[in-house]
Amino acid sequence: MAEIPTAAISRLVTYLRILEQLELQDVSRTSSTDLAERAGVTAFQVRKDLAYFGRFGTRGMGYTVPILKRELVRVLGLNRTWNVVIVGVGRLGQAIANYPGASDYQFQYVGLFDVNPDLIGTQVRGLRVQHLDTLRDFTQTQTVDMGFLAVPPDRAQDAAQSLADASVKGILNFAPTVIQPRTIERPGHTDLSDEWRGVIVENVDFLAGMKRLAFYILNPHLKDAPTPEDPA
Template sequence: MSAIPAATVGRLVTYLRVLTEMEQEGVRSASSDDLGAVAHVSAFQVRKDLAYFGRFGTRGAGYTVATLRRELRRILGLTRPWHVAIVGMGRLGQALADYPSFDRQEFRLVAAFDVDPAVIGRRIGAVQVESLATLAEVAAERAIDLAFLTVPAGAAQNAVDALAAAGVRGILNFAPVVVTAPENVRLEAVDLSAGLQRLTYYVQSEPATVGEVTG
């Protein structure tokens, strides 16, 4: 049996999101059809994705929202708190320090780093900015699991190397460059610049329309 397709992992995140909304609205149960409709995915796909991990539904009845949500959180590794650091406290890094997820349990902002003496020492959100030179030390001390990489493009690869050496397991890269990480460090790109450029590709040719009727 082969590995789980990356696309499946991405959809699991979407299902979890949908289930969380449903739970908030008081919905008790949902069929694969219901989930698929909201997630913009076929019901087949929903069932196949879930089947990689086990059986979570009841034939004839569908899925219990609370149960499936709990299972997905477990599958995605969201049942224990993750220690997160931000590397690069420019505008974006500072904005991310207030990211709402840090209010909840799963993700805890435990450190923030920069190289600029003008920023080091300042308190931003829940943490005080420290020198990037202290990364290894601090990472060991506070058991940093994950990092947001929000440094300029030219500094990204060095920062990845430093994070990998410090034992950080996953990096969310916001810098618009191709960086390389060792096998044991997972890298995910959250790429504004790339997103913008994909957007222009798709938008360039299609005709513009305002409202429903044109002409």
């Protein structure tokens, strides 16, 4: 599974989302052409992206929606439970905690952390907000796979470091700043060389959609056809 572009993983997530919708609409079969149209890419791209992970369809017959969905769930690792803590429980953190759909894939919130004394001790979604200083102790007794960062931008780097210090494997950063994994010190390691295997960071740019939308409102003729070469 070497050499799979990041964009292909993003597109798999899109295909999965489309398959979920088709299943809700009781559509049982689809094709690379149909998926491509719904995802805004070419059918060639769909087939290429899926081919990284195996053969899911029958030539000329397309795909069975529940089977392809199940396979993508497996490829993406969504068929297991992910224990998640949220760091930063202001409006954004609370919106994340309450967003519908996370529990569909067994993303399970096991802890909420903040540094604001007004929030600590309050209950959000049945969990008591704890001080960020206690995160490391918390992860001694509770498995935590991911941390969602929803802190102000100037606190994001320190909060990411707190998650790394607590041995959390992955960070989803919702703060309006880019965190690079290499800026996070790996506990017990000082080696930041090419051999570095540290925390995985994915940045969610809450404003990216607004900026793309602005561009396409001004340039609607560019919105239509994906090009064959680079259709993501």
